[in-house]
Amino acid sequence: MNKILVIDDEAIVRTSCQRTLVPEGYDVRLATSGQEGLDLMAKESFSLVLLDLKMPDMDGIEVLNRIKTGWPGTKVVMVTGYSTVDTAVQALRLGAYNFIEKPFTPDTLIAAVREVFYGKNQD
Amino acid sequence: MKNIFSHPEKSIAAKLIIAIGLLMIVVSFIFWYATLKKQEEDIMSIALKYGDSFVQFTKRSTRHSMLIYERDETQRVLENLSTPEGVHRVRIYDHSGTVLFCSRGSTVGKPVDSASIACQGCHRNPGTSPVLLREPKTWNVYKDEKGNTAIKLIGTIPNEPDCYTASCHVHRQEEQTLGFIEADLSLALLDEALFKQGLALTAYVIIFVLAVSLFLGIILYKIVSRPVYELTDAMDHVANGDLGYSVPIKSSDEIGMLAKAFNAMIKDIKAARDQREQWTQTLEVEISKKTDEIRKTHANLVQTEKLASLGRMAAGVAHEINNPLTGVVTFAHLLKKRFPAESDESQDLDIIIEQSERCSKIIKNLLTFARATPTEKGKVSINDVLRRTIFMVQNQEKFHHIKFNVTLEDSQFVIVGDSSQFQQIFLNMFINAADAMGGRGNITVGTRTIVEEKKPYVEIEFTDEGTGIKKEDMLKLFEPFFTTKPVGKGTGLGLSVSHGIVKHFGGNIKVKSEIGKGTSFFVRLPLPSSDAKKSHE
Ligand SMILES: Nc1ncnc2c1ncn2[C@@H]1O[C@H](COP(=O)(O)OP(=O)(O)O)[C@@H](O)[C@H]1O
Numbered sequence A: 001m002n003k004i005l006v007i008d009d010e011a012i013v014r015t016s017c018q019r020t021l022v023p024e025g026y027d028v029r030l031a032t033s034g035q036e037g038l039d040l041m042a043k044e045s046f047s048l049v050l051l052d053l054k055m056p057d058m059d060g061i062e063v064l065n066r067i068k069t070g071w072p073g074t075k076v077v078m079v080t081g082y083s084t085v086d087t088a089v090q091a092l093r094l095g096a097y098n099f100i101e102k103p104f105t106p107d108t109l110i111a112a113v114r115e116v117f118y119g120k121n122q123d
Numbered sequence B: 001m002k003n004i005f006s007h008p009e010k011s012i013a014a015k016l017i018i019a020i021g022l023l024m025i026v027v028s029f030i031f032w033y034a035t036l037k038k039q040e041e042d043i044m045s046i047a048l049k050y051g052d053s054f055v056q057f058t059k060r061s062t063r064h065s066m067l068i069y070e071r072d073e074t075q076r077v078l079e080n081l082s083t084p085e086g087v088h089r090v091r092i093y094d095h096s097g098t099v100l101f102c103s104r105g106s107t108v109g110k111p112v113d114s115a116s117i118a119c120q121g122c123h124r125n126p127g128t129s130p131v132l133l134r135e136p137k138t139w140n141v142y143k144d145e146k147g148n149t150a151i152k153l154i155g156t157i158p159n160e161p162d163c164y165t166a167s168c169h170v171h172r173q174e175e176q177t178l179g180f181i182e183a184d185l186s187l188a189l190l191d192e193a194l195f196k197q198g199l200a201l202t203a204y205v206i207i208f209v210l211a212v213s214l215f216l217g218i219i220l221y222k223i224v225s226r227p228v229y230e231l232t233d234a235m236d237h238v239a240n241g242d243l244g245y246s247v248p249i250k251s252s253d254e255i256g257m258l259a260k261a262f263n264a265m266i267k268d269i270k271a272a273r274d275q276r277e278q279w280t281q282t283l284e285v286e287i288s289k290k291t292d293e294i295r296k297t298h299a300n301l302v303q304t305e306k307l308a309s310l311g312r313m314a315a316g317v318a319h320e321i322n323n324p325l326t327g328v329v330t331f332a333h334l335l336k337k338r339f340p341a342e343s344d345e346s347q348d349l350d351i352i353i354e355q356s357e358r359c360s361k362i363i364k365n366l367l368t369f370a371r372a373t374p375t376e377k378g379k380v381s382i383n384d385v386l387r388r389t390i391f392m393v394q395n396q397e398k399f400h401h402i403k404f405n406v407t408l409e410d411s412q413f414v415i416v417g418d419s420s421q422f423q424q425i426f427l428n429m430f431i432n433a434a435d436a437m438g439g440r441g442n443i444t445v446g447t448r449t450i451v452e453e454k455k456p457y458v459e460i461e462f463t464d465e466g467t468g469i470k471k472e473d474m475l476k477l478f479e480p481f482f483t484t485k486p487v488g489k490g491t492g493l494g495l496s497v498s499h500g501i502v503k504h505f506g507g508n509i510k511v512k513s514e515i516g517k518g519t520s521f522f523v524r525l526p527l528p529s530s531d532a533k534k535s536h537e
């Protein structure tokens, strides 16, 4: 199982994730809002959710809470801007697996995703 | 002296002099009159004495010729006695009033004037009543035909045994008074003497009155009029607003006391006026100072508010930029994979990636700084915050020509607080330094541990090669809104806010500065003691 769900309101971020991770052999689905993401998760199951912290309707923390109660096995990596690092730390406490800061390089993203699937020392 | 008498109704001295002069004239006149009267009396009594003795002398001179009844002889004696200056006339008449002898001879045989003293000296009604006056008058004074004073004296010729026993038998024994001797004597010489004396006395009195008045006038002028004039003169000056004027004090009498009191009063008034003026002035200065302050505060508040909203906007913008930046970085990487590693394209893409990363760093720093609300307190590493701040400012145009010499002690200097607050302090230090150096030169930054009063501190040094700070500005540096920079450039809040933050943490800021050479700021923040021990070991 290498299905990944990207929830981000910004198209360029979604596309970037898709274009980076698909060549690495991951199955990537995209959602433009928290609600859309949760709807998708109800239909399909994902191993990893890349979740934007700052979104207009439902913010990342709330979506994280819903995922953690509905799908405790699914891992969540938060994607944040610098100013929300403190919130990211809060997210870790709430059960997120890790967080990466925007703007990220493909290498950073791949490394973070690999860590989720294969553990820290995999390369 | 002149002004005393030009308007006597306005001068006490003149009034006093006139009053005393009048009094003296009256007293002197009484004295003069009394003296003259007394002299006249004295002279008159002397004249009477001499007149009496003249009558006695006449009586004795004629006695013999009368006894022997030599009428011609008697007449001759009388004529001899009469002299033109002194003795006007001597005559003898009997009790019935018929003149028997006369020195001039003209009235012989005629009756005397019954209205004159010749009869009325003794008789109340001569000729009709035998009643005699109790005090007979024997003399009287009158004016003669030349207007000179003259005296008429009458002496009695009593009956004597020789008379009624004489052979002629003219007189009988029962007769008491045989006749009278009347002498008219001139007092012209006495008149003259009296007149001369009166003249001399009058002159004395006039000179005395004048001398006393003059003396009094001078004295009064000296002790009353002049001081009073000086006083009124001073009052005029004061009334015209010249409060610096004072009356010369020449005596310790009532007028001197008045002058003293007046001077004291003027001094009080002047002090009051000066104080009032001073108050007005200070008030004006205070008001303009406060007005300036308010204007400045207002301008600064506007400025601060502008900066704050600008900061919030910048934060929002920076945050949004992260998303497209992610796209740029990702796609540059994707593109790079399509070219051989050493190709020109690959190298160009590296530049894009590098510059994008630089963008992201700048934004990170901007975000740190622009964060408006202080976050929760956390453990902050001073060295880290310093490094981040230096990195941030190095990317600003203002600092392009400034070299940073950074020597940080190998310790984290962890303090519990808000990193953005420390960043604010450091950033202001750098901006001040850059401003002082005109954007060119070296800034030396260092951290070290020091111990002050047995407590560990981290000392952060900021040294520049700028203009330095004037001595008089040193004390004002930390005052809010103190700035030497033009409006729009400086807010004068940097150091005051920094000082507030540092004080809040229990630290302090020291300044060393030399004009033309540069300035060093030393920010000292207390370290937790356990941490200090660790860093010391
Ligand atoms: N390093 C320095 N060299 C010379 N003058 C300085 C320096 N730092 C501060 N000052 C003086 O202190 C004033 C107040 O500084 P500050 O409180 O930061 O306000 P601002 O920078 O807005 O003027 C400055 O206007 C300047 O005159």
Ligand SMILES: [Mg+2]
Pocket: B428, B431, B432, B494, B495
């Ligand atoms: Mg400043």
